Amino acid sequence: MSLLRIRNLSVDFATAGGAFRAVDKVDVDVAEGELMAIVGESGSGKSVSMLAAMGLLPWTATVTADEMSFDGTDLRRISGRQRRKLIGKEMSMIFQEPMSSLNPCFTVGFQIKEALRQHLDMDRKERHRRAVELLEMVGLPAPEKRLASFPHQLSGGMNQRVMIAMAIACKPRLLIADEPTTALDVTIQAQILDLLTDLQKETGMGLILITHDMGVVAETAERVCVHYAGQKVEDQKVEDLFTTPHHPYSAALLAALPERATERRLPTIPGVVPGQFDRPQGCLFSPRCKYANETCHKVEPPVQPDDLGRARCHYPLYSPLEKPAEEAHA
Amino acid sequence: MLRYILGRLLTFIPTFIGVTIVSFGFIRVLPGDPIIVMAGERGMDQERYNELMNQYGFNDPLLVQFWDYLTGVLQGDLGQSFVTKRPVWDEFFALFPATLELSICAIILAVMLGIPAGVIAAVNRGKFFDRALMSTALVGYSMPIFWWALLMIIVFSGTLGWTPVSGRIDLLYYFDNTTGFMLIDSLLSGQDGAFLSAVRHLILPSIVLATIPLAVIARQTRSAMLEVLSEDYIRTARAKGLRPIRINGLHALRNAMIPVITVIGLSVGTLLAGAILTETIFSWPGIGKWMVDSIYRRDYPVVQGGLLLIAVMVMVVNLTVDLLYGLINPKIRKR
Numbered sequence: 001m002s003l004l005r006i007r008n009l010s011v012d013f014a015t016a017g018g019a020f021r022a023v024d025k026v027d028v029d030v031a032e033g034e035l036m037a038i039v040g041e042s043g044s045g046k047s048v049s050m051l052a053a054m055g056l057l058p059w060t061a062t063v064t065a066d067e068m069s070f071d072g073t074d075l076r077r078i079s080g081r082q083r084r085k086l087i088g089k090e091m092s093m094i095f096q097e098p099m100s101s102l103n104p105c106f107t108v109g110f111q112i113k114e115a116l117r118q119h120l121d122m123d124r125k126e127r128h129r130r131a132v133e134l135l136e137m138v139g140l141p142a143p144e145k146r147l148a149s150f151p152h153q154l155s156g157g158m159n160q161r162v163m164i165a166m167a168i169a170c171k172p173r174l175l176i177a178d179e180p181t182t183a184l185d186v187t188i189q190a191q192i193l194d195l196l197t198d199l200q201k202e203t204g205m206g207l208i209l210i211t212h213d214m215g216v217v218a219e220t221a222e223r224v225c226v227h228y229a230g231q232k233v234e235d236q237k238v239e240d241l242f243t244t245p246h247h248p249y250s251a252a253l254l255a256a257l258p259e260r261a262t263e264r265r266l267p268t269i270p271g272v273v274p275g276q277f278d279r280p281q282g283c284l285f286s287p288r289c290k291y292a293n294e295t296c297h298k299v300e301p302p303v304q305p306d307d308l309g310r311a312r313c314h315y316p317l318y319s320p321l322e323k324p325a326e327e328a329h330a
Numbered sequence: 331m332l333r334y335i336l337g338r339l340l341t342f343i344p345t346f347i348g349v350t351i352v353s354f355g356f357i358r359v360l361p362g363d364p365i366i367v368m369a370g371e372r373g374m375d376q377e378r379y380n381e382l383m384n385q386y387g388f389n390d391p392l393l394v395q396f397w398d399y400l401t402g403v404l405q406g407d408l409g410q411s412f413v414t415k416r417p418v419w420d421e422f423f424a425l426f427p428a429t430l431e432l433s434i435c436a437i438i439l440a441v442m443l444g445i446p447a448g449v450i451a452a453v454n455r456g457k458f459f460d461r462a463l464m465s466t467a468l469v470g471y472s473m474p475i476f477w478w479a480l481l482m483i484i485v486f487s488g489t490l491g492w493t494p495v496s497g498r499i500d501l502l503y504y505f506d507n508t509t510g511f512m513l514i515d516s517l518l519s520g521q522d523g524a525f526l527s528a529v530r531h532l533i534l535p536s537i538v539l540a541t542i543p544l545a546v547i548a549r550q551t552r553s554a555m556l557e558v559l560s561e562d563y564i565r566t567a568r569a570k571g572l573r574p575i576r577i578n579g580l581h582a583l584r585n586a587m588i589p590v591i592t593v594i595g596l597s598v599g600t601l602l603a604g605a606i607l608t609e610t611i612f613s614w615p616g617i618g619k620w621m622v623d624s625i626y627r628r629d630y631p632v633v634q635g636g637l638l639l640i641a642v643m644v645m646v647v648n649l650t651v652d653l654l655y656g657l658i659n660p661k662i663r664k665r
Contacts, residue, residue: 056568058560080574088571095569100562104661105584115570152661166570 002029003174003206004053004091007067011045011052014060020276022048022061024230027310030174030206035197037209037217037238039253040227041273046210047096049227050176054093055083071173089119091174092167097183098159102151108162109147115169134165138195157188161195168199174206175199181216193220214257218242226250229273229284236309244318246304246311248289283314291315338649345645346638350403353637354396357630364388364412364628386412399634408638409631411624418635422617427510428498429609429616433601435532436539441594444544445583448551448590453578455556463548470545475604479538479611486534493534496613500527535612539604543597550593554586561585587658595651599644 011023023045030036038046052063053075068075070091078086087093095101102111112134113127122130128147135143138161151159160180167175177196181189197220200207209221217224217238224241226234226249234247245251252269254260261267271288274280283301286292295314304311308319365382366374374382383389387398402409408418447467451460487495494500498512505519513532516524558564559582567581602618609618617636624632655662 054569056565084571084573086571087569093569095562095566097562101566103563103567103581103585105659106581114572118571150660163566166566 003032003034003071004028004030004208005067005069006049006053006065009049009052009063009065009068011048011057012062012064014062015276017276019062022230023052026227026230026232027235028053028225028232030208032173032206033200033204035200035207035209035220035222037211037221037224038227039211039214039217039224041212043229043273043275044227045230046227047178048230050093050178050208050210054087054091054176056087056093085119088115088172089170090172091176092170092172093176093178094160094163094167094180096179098156098163099151099183101163102159104151106150107147108149108151108154112147112162112166112169115166119170130169131165134169135162137168137199138162138165139191140165156184157192160184160188160192164192164195164199168203168205171203172205174208176208176210178210179212180209182212189216196220214253215259226253229279231284231312232310233285233312234309241309246309246316246318247285247313248291248317249285250309250311251317252288252290283312335649335653338652342642342645346642347400349638349641350400350634351396353634353641354399356637357625357628357633358392360625360628362628364630367628368412403635403638408635411632412629413624413627413632418631421620421632422636422639424510425615425617425620428512428614429602429605429618431511431513432532432535432539432608432614432616433598433605435536436601437543437594437597439536439540440543440547440597443540444547445551445590447548449555449578449583451548451552452555452559453574460552464552467545467548470541471549473541475538475542475607476611478541479534479608482534482538483611494527494531496611498528498531498614499524500531503527535608535614538611539601539608542600542604543594546593546597546600547590551586551590554589555582558582558585584658588655588662591651591654591658595648598647602640602644 006026006028009023009026009028010021012019012021022043026045026049028049038050040046048057048061051057052061052065053068053070055075057063063076065076070086073082073086075083075086102108106114109128109131112131116122116127116130131147132143135146140146140158140161146154146158146162151162154162164180175196180196181192184192193216196207196209199205209216211217221238224236224238225232226241226247228249234241234245234250236246241250242254245254249269252267255267256269258266269288274284274287280287280297281300282298283289283292283296286296289296299314301312301314304313304316308316365379365386365388368382369379387395390398399409406419408422410417411421414421447463451463454460483495486492499516503516503519503521503524505515505521505524508515508518512528513525516528555578559578563585564577564582567577572581605614605616606618606622608614609616610622613619617640621633621636623629624636
């Protein structure tokens with residue numbers, strides 16, 4: 001059974017130029033203890049769909065879904081009070097910019113202990129002991145001293161560790177990491193990812209890793225969802241995606257990995273992600289897809305079955321139909 | 331930190347000299363002769379007039395007069411009032427508690443109402459409360475104080491009879507001037523109803539004096555809150571499952587306080603200016619009324635000294651505000 005189960009989630013933002021659909025009919029399933037990655041370019045709606053699940057979207061957003069539940073609790077209908085009991089405790093989230101995600105006016109210790117105070121019945125001493133333990137868990141040296149530091153006195157990597165400590169403070173069953181390494185140095189990125197995967201193994205929590213880095217996905221995740229322009233275009237096990245991507249977009253992303261390049265020049269995907277005003281008819285990827293034909297440009301593609309990676313494509317690659325992919329698209 | 335404070339105190343020196351020049355020049359630019367005003371309706375013969383002109387040094391060149399004044403000030407001598415013959419220093423401190431009492435009440439009122447109003451407006455942005463509050467604040471801000479004060483007196487003192495029209499306390503009560511603060515003195519006197527009378531006298535002037543700072547503080551709080559509420563750390567606070575009152579009242583407000591503290595500091599200057607009108611209208615025996623009376627009487631030393639002391643106070647308040655920044659947001663703390 002899924003811990004987090006979302007069906008047909010759409011998020012629309014009211015903008016000055018009319019409604020903008022940031023997330024379009026997305027399904028998400030995360031099992032207890034699973035490590036899932038969501039990959040996609042900027043603006044593909046990966047963060048927004050998770051913020052919707054957490055209930056953290058600004059008031060300009062309209063969220064609709066056929067189902068959105070956490071461990072059987074319907075997230076669409078719960079009151080603010082019920083949600084506050086859930087988020088930060090059962091499901092928690094860390095964000096892209098560690099430097100701006102911590103409040104500059106309060107010490108690191110205050111902010112960690114605040115999470116403990118909100119959800120757990122601990123006295124002051126216990127909270128302090130737990131906060132020290134948490135900072136140890138996330139690998140911050142001299143935790144006692146660090147608790148008295150303000151965020152601006154720490155580096156970005158250290159702040160992200162603090163964010164992680166805060167997020168796992170109440171032993172959540174699901175942690176959503178929204179591009180946790182994007183704002184960090186390359187060397188620190190690897191450390192933070194290792195920390196997250198280690199913690200996930202240690203605690204057995206579910207982990208959703210939002211990233212735009214296929215390399216990160218290959219190294220860490222078990223399952224991966226590929227998002228494009230607000231839609232989920234593919235959902236597969238990581239190994240399978242890397243050997244047999246079914247959606248042309250996934251295939252193009254993989255082809256653009258430096259490790260996989262066969263030619264001197266790195267292949268790219270021509271064009272840009274469609275925005276609010278240039279959404280194509282039919283398949284959203286069709287203007288950039290090298291296989292697209294008339295049908296792709298006119299008709300919205302169906303979602304393929306599980307064995308085809310739930311690809312949102314008329315002509316999925318590596319389909320068991322005998323024809324080689326290239327021919328099928330010709 | 332100490333170095334910073336000392337550095338700031340050094341910058342007081344040019345400001346201080348500037349204020350002495352302005353206050354010295356200001357009263358002399360006004361038409362009218364202090365000695366003729368002193369003589370009153372009886373008039374004065376030419377001989378006596380010349381004698382007094384010499385006595386007060388008005389026949390000396392302006393630069394010499396200024397030098398005399400400045401050296402006096404630096405030795406702590408602000409001169410004597412032409413009218414009462416008492417040292418300006420003594421007069422100021424006899425009257426200042428009345429102004430301070432009124433200003434403190436006004437600023438407390440403005441802060442206690444303005445900050446929550448601004449927070450609530452920001453949290454409910456675009457909704458009815460926000461719009462109603464911000465339009466009211468705009469009206470409050472644009473209200474001419476003297477007109478607003480008269481309106482309040484007509485309604486609350488005249489028609490409704492709820493509050494006294496003027497003064498600090500009913501004539502029934504008499505007690506020693508221990509601290510100069512009527513609220514404290516009336517309590518110390520132990521007389522029945524004295525404290526209540528002092529409070530009733532304070533209500534209208536405080537409201538009138540607080541109106542403009544209240545409007546400014548509410549608007550500034552709202553806009554600072556709006557900015558802070560879109561920050562990442564507010565999202566983090568929400569992701570922790572904190573209650574909205576804690577998010578808005580602690581996490582957001584603390585960050586929004588920097589610009590709010592700034593306008594509170596600036597309001598102190600406005601308050602002292604506003605006190606001049608308010609005290610005149612409510613016959614409040616403070617330095618505002620004292621300054622106005624002195625200007626009419628061309629009481630040079632009083633006007634000069636009063637302006638100088640007020641300016642010094644505003645400077646000190648602004649220094650305090652700057653020091654408060656670091657207390658609120660450690661990121662701004664000076665090394």
